[in-house]
Amino acid sequence: MLVVEGLVKRFGGFKAVNNVSFKVDQGEILGLIGPNGSGKSTIFNMLSGTFPPTSGSMTFDGAEISGLPPHRIINRGIGRTFQIPRPFHRLTMFENVALAGYFGQCRHSRAKADEAAERALAMVGLPADRSMSVDGLGAAGLKKLELAKALATGPKLLLADESLGGLDDTEMEQAADMLRKIRDELGITIIWVEHIMGVLMRVVDRVMVLDHGEKISEGLPSEVSSDPRVIEVYLGTDADATQAAAAQARRPGAAHA
C-alpha cells in the first residue's frame, strides 16, 4: 500500500530524517517507535503533506505523493492525528468532526459529512450529542477526538501520532484496543507512532525503530525488543518500558493476541 524509499528531511544543515525506507502492507498495523526527536513526527509530516521531503519517494496505492499538498493527500486516503490536539474551540465537538468529514472527502455534502461524523464518534466512543463543546474533554477525550476527525475523512491509511501521550495506564490500554478495533472492523491500515514501547508492542504486527533520523531496527515486536541496538537506545530513558515490552512480546502469540 505504501512504499517509502530513501526519505530525507533537512532543516537547514540538520538531517531530521536520514535515508529511511520502509513498506506498509494493506491491513497491517506498523508501529514506529524511537526516542523523542528521532524523526517520527517528521515522517508523518511528509506523508501527510505538511512539508515535502528534501529527497526520496513516497508511493501510496501505486502513485507518488511527495510534494502533494495536505488536502490532496487526504483525498487520496491518508488521514492523520496530531501529537498535540488543537481542536477548533468555537465549534462544537460534533462540528469539529463533521468539518474533517466535509473537507476530507472532497467537499461532499453536509449531510454525508454529518453521517461520517456520527460513525466516527461512535467508533471512538464519544457522545453524538451535537451541542457538546470540546472544552470539557480531558487528555483521553482529546485523543479520541483526534482519531474521530481522522476517521471522518475516510482514510485507507491512518497515521496515528502519539495516541498514548498524557494518558494513564487504563486509558493507554483502551487507546491501544481502539486502534486495533479500527483496523479489525474498518479494515484501515495503520502506522502508529509512539516514543514509549509499552502497550504498542502488544497490538502492532511489525515495528520499525528510529534513532537520530535513521532506521536502526525493523521486524516483529519480539525481534525488535530483543535487538541490542534498540535496547541500547532505550536504556536509561525507557529501560523499564523496554523490558516490559520485551516480556509482553515474548508471550506466545503476543503479536496477534
Ligand SMILES: Nc1ncnc2c1ncn2[C@@H]1O[C@H](COP(=O)(O)OP(=O)(O)O)[C@@H](O)[C@H]1O
Ligand atoms: N519544522 C521544523 N523545523 C526545524 N526542526 C524541526 C522541525 N520539525 C522537527 N524538527 C526537528 O527534527 C527532529 C525530529 O523531530 P520530530 O520528527 O518531531 O521527532 P519525534 O516525533 O520523533 O519526537 C527534532 O530534532 C526536531 O527538533
Ligand SMILES: [Mg+2]
Ligand atoms: Mg513526535
